[in-house]
Amino acid sequence: MSRVAIVGAGAVGATTAHDLAAAGVDVTLFEREPIDWDGTATPSRTPADAASARAAGVVYDAYAEDIDAALGARSLERFRAFDDTRGFRFHDCPYAICVREGDTERAEATRRAAERMRSHGRPVETVAPDTFGDWFPTLVADDLAVTAVADNAGWADTADYVAAMVGEARAAGVTVRDETPVTLSDATTLTVADESRSFDAVVVAAGAHTARLCEAAGVDLAAVPYRVQALTTCVDTGGPNVAATERTDAATTGRTAPAASEPHPGPMWYDATAGTYARPHPEGLLVGDGTVPKPADPAEWRREADDWFQTDALAVARERLHGSVQSTTDAWAGVCTATPDGDPLLGRVTEGLYVATGWQGHGFMRSPAHAELLATRVAADINDDPDPPATLDGVLAAFDPTRFPADVTVEVREGMLVEERDPQT
Ligand SMILES: Cc1cc2nc3c(=O)[nH]c(=O)nc-3n(C[C@H](O)[C@H](O)[C@H](O)COP(=O)(O)OP(=O)(O)OC[C@H]3O[C@@H](n4cnc5c(N)ncnc54)[C@H](O)[C@@H]3O)c2cc1C
Numbered sequence: 001m002s003r004v005a006i007v008g009a010g011a012v013g014a015t016t017a018h019d020l021a022a023a024g025v026d027v028t029l030f031e032r033e034p035i036d037w038d039g040t041a042t043p044s045r046t047p048a049d050a051a052s053a054r055a056a057g058v059v060y061d062a063y064a065e066d067i068d069a070a071l072g073a074r075s076l077e078r079f080r081a082f083d084d085t086r087g088f089r090f091h092d093c094p095y096a097i098c099v100r101e102g103d104t105e106r107a108e109a110t111r112r113a114a115e116r117m118r119s120h121g122r123p124v125e126t127v128a129p130d131t132f133g134d135w136f137p138t139l140v141a142d143d144l145a146v147t148a149v150a151d152n153a154g155w156a157d158t159a160d161y162v163a164a165m166v167g168e169a170r171a172a173g174v175t176v177r178d179e180t181p182v183t184l185s186d187a188t189t190l191t192v193a194d195e196s197r198s199f200d201a202v203v204v205a206a207g208a209h210t211a212r213l214c215e216a217a218g219v220d221l222a223a224v225p226y227r228v229q230a231l232t233t234c235v236d237t238g239g240p241n242v243a244a245t246e247r248t249d250a251a252t253t254g255r256t257a258p259a260a261s262e263p264h265p266g267p268m269w270y271d272a273t274a275g276t277y278a279r280p281h282p283e284g285l286l287v288g289d290g291t292v293p294k295p296a297d298p299a300e301w302r303r304e305a306d307d308w309f310q311t312d313a314l315a316v317a318r319e320r321l322h323g324s325v326q327s328t329t330d331a332w333a334g335v336c337t338a339t340p341d342g343d344p345l346l347g348r349v350t351e352g353l354y355v356a357t358g359w360q361g362h363g364f365m366r367s368p369a370h371a372e373l374l375a376t377r378v379a380a381d382i383n384d385d386p387d388p389p390a391t392l393d394g395v396l397a398a399f400d401p402t403r404f405p406a407d408v409t410v411e412v413r414e415g416m417l418v419e420e421r422d423p424q425t
Contacts, residue, residue: 010051062097263284276317
């Protein structure tokens with residue numbers, strides 16, 4: 001049996017490990033942080049610094065590029081099939097892109113992007129603001145110029161996904177070595193606890209650490225880490241998402257209403273003009289996208305959210321939602337990875353060495369499909385498969401990790417920009 005090492009038990013590494021083991025490959029998954037691999041701890045115990053533990057868990061297939069749309073749709077299929085596995089839950093919920101009046105270029109870009117999403121068979125409707133307001137009465141719509149509503153979407157707790165997927169990987173035969181940081185000495189050799197271990201293939205899915213790990217083996221990757229932020233809050237809609245006793249308490253004492261008892265009853269939304277998104281969360285609402293557009297050190301970065309982000313994100317939520325948005329209940333930062341063209345680095349970099357990184361803030365939602373592709377590629381290579389699946393090379397060519405010249409510069413940009421999905425702007 002061929003032996004493959006995967007470095008990193010985030011959403012991508014854990015899913016790749018599972019899929020390879022399910023294909024009959026002998027897999028060892030190395031993770032430097034502790035993991036609850038049975039997915040039984042509450043809250044889930046997964047690598048705390050990993051982007052996968054810090055992500056918002058927004059999932060959709062509303063992409064204007066054909067490959068992204070197909071991979072987004074495949075990921076949604078897998079998330080739904082994985083629902084109720086080891087405590088993981090997937091919550092179907094529409095995703096709405098909103099552009100404000102006066103933001104004319106972005107409004108046009110959004111209309112065109114929605115048209116392209118539809119041309120790839122994605123269920124995305126461009127909706128007039130008054131109709132949008134009728135559909136989603138918890139959202140303020142009278143300042144909007146354009147909205148596009150994607151129906152194939154939802155949200156999930158990302159740490160629960162990792163814990164459940166590591167559990168499934170282990171059940172499929174993967175050897176999980178958590179609390180085991182590794183380094184790369186050459187393409188197929190890892191240093192593990194001061195010992196060299198060789199494999200038939202190595203997959204580095206180490207998130208923001210991927211480029212640095214590969215550098216030690218003489219491989220340069222065009223991937224730059226940067227900080228992104230999110231927070232949770234609760235919203236008193238006057239409706240059933242805040243417990244009646246809490247509202248009474250607030251009314252009689254004048255104190256701010258405490259935590260909501262259930263997720264905010266609206267869609268997920270991205271206010272493209274403000275650059276802020278939100279989704280329902282067990283405490284009420286999760287609000288995000290405090291992108292800090294400069295490189296971050298993957299080892300030394302500020303885990304707490306910045307004050308400016310919390311102030312700005314709550315201000316946008318207050319403008320976009322009816323009801324009363326309360327103060328922050330939790331706020332944090334995580335590290336994402338940018339590439340020169342915003343597309344991931346996924347596939348083989350040299351004989352025996354594969355990488356998976358550079359998701360530009362969209363790595364969780366596409367992890368099931370990206371990992372599936374990568375696992376299929378690795379299995380075909382190590383088994384010398386004379387007839388690998390026809391789609392494999394075509395799709396992976398778009399994400400070839402060696403596609404950039406050595407001296408390319410990487411500009412860190414907000415990952416959700418509508419303009420990036422629209423080649424006409
Ligand atoms: C605030 C925030 C919000 C986000 N929201 C969304 C969202 O709504 N939707 C979405 O799709 N994406 C979102 N993202 C992006 C998403 O989190 C990432 O794209 C995705 O989780 C990347 O997964 P990964 O497995 O590639 O990397 P990671 O989750 O970072 O996993 C890498 C793993 O490698 C391990 N590792 C590193 N070095 C070593 C080593 N030397 N030895 C062993 N192990 C090592 C790390 O400990 C880590 O566990 C968000 C990110 C942040 C920070």
